[in-house]
Amino acid sequence: METLTAALTVVIVLLVFALAYIDARTGYLPDVLTLPLGLVALLYHWSLNWVMFTAVELVFSSAVVGLVLLAVRYVGNKNYVQDSFGLGDVKFLASSTLLRERDVNRICLS
Template sequence: MDILQFLPYLIACAGVATLITLSIIDLRVWLLPNWLNLTLGILGIAFHASTQFALLEPVQLLYGAAVGAGILISIRFFGNMYYKQDTLGLGDVKLLGAAGLWLGAEGVVIALTIGAFAGLFHGIGFALVRALKEKSKPNFHRLMFPAGPGFCVGILLACLWEFYPYFAN
């Protein structure tokens, strides 16, 4: 068997490791490092190149990056206007841009949707744990928590859904 046949699997594993690392860092310091977002994007391009673009064409990757980053920058813009403070970090914007290089436009919207629900559950859990620690009622108003881990879950699940047919063969 040729080593190149295993390359997509190795790159996918590196992508998963990058998502896990991004999640851990965001949970600890509320930051998604640029170099890890860039790594995720490069791995996405390398993954598709290693499959000879069997799943998505190069232009679809670019559309995906634009859609992912574009949706998040819009949410950030309107959220910041409404709340008059930062509501979403630029690292999250870059994360969804990098995810678009893996998933294309349709896939990144699916990842964003799943990630938003994962973030909702994460936020509720975050508020409940805080309330237990402070021995108070949970406060869901203006709740702040890192969004990256939820988005990483969404990206991972969307990748599993989108790439399963390729890996199953």
């Protein structure tokens, strides 16, 4: 399982770097990379036997983040009469919520 966890970590890093590169160049976050990030994040937690969060906790928190960001986007669009930020940003942040960990030291030291 450790090999799978390491491989998934590499995939996550590659996806995030690819998304950052594309976003910096085009201002666009493609669904082709954003949505797999969430799936790979769930597989990552599965490979750790859900020791930090259950699947329900992760999906619920991701849905809450997505809904809050949609509400913020809606208010921003109404106030500025233009797109305040894109839906790709909402999907990316909702997907990246699945990457959270309880122990910040684990992230910093790994």
